[in-house]
Amino acid sequence: MIVGVQLPGVTGAEVEASLDELEALLDTAGAEVLDRVVQRREAPDSATYLGRGKVGELHDLVAEVGADAVVFDDELSPAQQRTLEEHVRQKVLDRTIVILDIFAQHATSREGKAQVELAQLGYLLPRLRGWGTALSRQAGGQAAGGVGIGGRGPGETQLEVDRRRIMRRINKLKRDLKGYAQVRETKSAERERSNVEVAALVGYTNAGKSSLLNRLTGADVLVEDRLFATLDATVRRLELDEGGRDVVLTDTVGFVAKLPHGLVEAFKSTLEESADADLLLHVVDASHPEAEAQIVAVREVLEEIGADAVPEQIVLNKADLADRADVDALARRLRTELGSEPVVVSAVTGEGIEDLRERLRYRLPGRRLRISAHVPYSRGDLVALVHRRGTVLKEAHDDVGTELIADVDEDAVLELREFLDEDPFERPPEPWESEA
Ligand SMILES: Nc1nc2c(ncn2[C@@H]2O[C@H](COP(=O)(O)OP(=O)(O)OP(=O)(O)O)[C@@H](O)[C@H]2O)c(=O)[nH]1
Numbered sequence: 001m002i003v004g005v006q007l008p009g010v011t012g013a014e015v016e017a018s019l020d021e022l023e024a025l026l027d028t029a030g031a032e033v034l035d036r037v038v039q040r041r042e043a044p045d046s047a048t049y050l051g052r053g054k055v056g057e058l059h060d061l062v063a064e065v066g067a068d069a070v071v072f073d074d075e076l077s078p079a080q081q082r083t084l085e086e087h088v089r090q091k092v093l094d095r096t097i098v099i100l101d102i103f104a105q106h107a108t109s110r111e112g113k114a115q116v117e118l119a120q121l122g123y124l125l126p127r128l129r130g131w132g133t134a135l136s137r138q139a140g141g142q143a144a145g146g147v148g149i150g151g152r153g154p155g156e157t158q159l160e161v162d163r164r165r166i167m168r169r170i171n172k173l174k175r176d177l178k179g180y181a182q183v184r185e186t187k188s189a190e191r192e193r194s195n196v197e198v199a200a201l202v203g204y205t206n207a208g209k210s211s212l213l214n215r216l217t218g219a220d221v222l223v224e225d226r227l228f229a230t231l232d233a234t235v236r237r238l239e240l241d242e243g244g245r246d247v248v249l250t251d252t253v254g255f256v257a258k259l260p261h262g263l264v265e266a267f268k269s270t271l272e273e274s275a276d277a278d279l280l281l282h283v284v285d286a287s288h289p290e291a292e293a294q295i296v297a298v299r300e301v302l303e304e305i306g307a308d309a310v311p312e313q314i315v316l317n318k319a320d321l322a323d324r325a326d327v328d329a330l331a332r333r334l335r336t337e338l339g340s341e342p343v344v345v346s347a348v349t350g351e352g353i354e355d356l357r358e359r360l361r362y363r364l365p366g367r368r369l370r371i372s373a374h375v376p377y378s379r380g381d382l383v384a385l386v387h388r389r390g391t392v393l394k395e396a397h398d399d400v401g402t403e404l405i406a407d408v409d410e411d412a413v414l415e416l417r418e419f420l421d422e423d424p425f426e427r428p429p430e431p432w433e434s435e436a
C-alpha cells in the first residue's frame with residue numbers, strides 16, 4: 001500500500017505522478033503495489049503523518065487488500081514511523097528506505113557500497129529501538145535523577161552497545177570514504193594538469209545518461225529500464241575532432257525527486273565531481289510527462305552539491321519516443337525561461353548525436369575554430385604555433401607564404417588574425433553561442 005499527502009499548492013496530478021514514481025521505485029526494489037491512498041492536508045500530522053481518522057481507514061484497507069507493508073511517499077520521522085506501525089499493525093516504510101534499498105542492491109564498487117552503507121546507518125541510528133526506549137521512558141524521573149546503573153534495563157544496555165557499534169562503523173566508513181575521495185582527487189588533478197576537458201552527464205534517473213555515454217563513446221555501460229541502474233561513476237574518453245581533441249565524459253548516479261538528504265551527503269564526493277566539470281550535459285527524458293519537474297529536481301541537487309555554477313547544456317533525449325510537438329514546446333519554454341538552447345537527441349536512433357558532439361565542441365572552454373590563413377614566410381613562428389597547438393588539415397606553399405587550413409584554439413586565432421582569409425569570430429554566431 002502506498003500513501004501520499006496532497007499539501008496546499010500541489011495539484012492532485014502531481015501527487016499521483018509522485019506516487020507513480022514511488023511505484024516504479026518499489027517495482028525496481030522488487031515489491032508489488034496493491035493500492036494507494038491520498039489525503040489532502042494543510043500539513044502532515046506531526047505524530048501520524050495522516051490525520052487520525054485516515055490512519056484508522058488505512059488499517060482497515062491494508063487488512064482488506066492483504067498488504068504486508070505501507071510505504072509513505074516522503075521521509076517519516078522515527079516517531080511517526082513507530083506510531084504508524086502501532087496503528088496499522090504492518091511494516092511502515094518510507095520513500096527514503098526504498099531508495100536506500102535500491103542503492104544497496106545496485107552498488108558494486110567498494111566506494112559505492114561504503115557510501116550506501118553510510119547512508120543506511122545514518123537512517124537506522126535514530127530508528128533503533130528495543131526494550132531500552134520503553135524502559136527508560138518508564139524509569140523517567142528515577143533515571144533522570146542520575147541513578148545510572150539501576151535505571152538501565154538489560155535492553156537499554158544492548159541498545160547502547162548497538163549504538164556504539166554503529167557509531168564506530170560510521171566513523172570507519174567516513175574514514176574509508178575520505179581515502180577514496182583522495183584517490184579520485186588525485187586523478188582529477190592529473191586530468192587538470194594534462195588539460196583534459198571534462199563533461200559530466202547528469203540528470204534524472206532513467207533519463208538515458210548511460211545510453212548516451214554508450215552512444216557517444218562506444219562504451220558498454222549497463223543500461224536498464226530501471227531506476228538507479230548506475231551507481232558507480234564511469235569515465236570515458238571521447239574524441240571531439242580529427243585533431244585528437246579529447247573530452248572526458250563522466251556518467252554517475254541519477255537524481256530523483258525527494259532524494260534523501262543522507263544519500264546526497266553520503267554520495268557527496270562522487271556527486272561533487274560534477275562541480276569540477278567544465279560542462280554539465282543535463283540529460284532529460286523528453287518523453288516523460290514530468291520532464292519539467294524533473295529538470296527542477298535535478299537543478300536543486302546540483303545546487304546542493306555546488307555544481308550550479310558550471311555551464312549547463314540541456315539534452316532532450318528519447319526524441320524517438322516523445323511527441324514532436326511536445327518536445328518543440330518544451331525546447332521553446334526552456335529557451336525563454338532559462339535562456340539556454342537545448343539539443344534534441346535520441347540515444348537509441350542516433351538522431352541529433354552529431355549535433356550534440358558539435359555542441360560539445362563549442363561549449364567546452366577549449367573550443368577550436370576552423371581557420372584558413374595565408375602566412376608570409378617571415379612568420380614561420382606562426383606556422384609552427386599552429387602545428388604545435390592545433391590540427392593542420394591542409395598546408396600548401398606559394399611564392400609569398402604558407403597556406404593553412406587548420407583547427408586552432410581562440411588564442412591562436414587572435415595571434416594569426418592579420419593573416420586570416422576570413423575572421424572566424426565574424427561569422428554569424430550560432431544561436432547557442434551568444435549565451436557563452
Ligand atoms: N526509446 C528510447 N529509449 C531510451 C533512449 N535513451 C535511453 N532509453 C532507455 O531508457 C532506459 C534508461 O536508460 P539508461 O541509459 O539506463 O538511463 P540512465 O539515465 O543511465 O539511468 P540511471 O543510471 O538509472 O540513472 C533504458 O531502458 C534505455 O534503453 C532513447 O533515446 N530512446
Ligand SMILES: [Mg+2]
Nearest residue numbers: 209210229230
Ligand atoms: Mg545509468
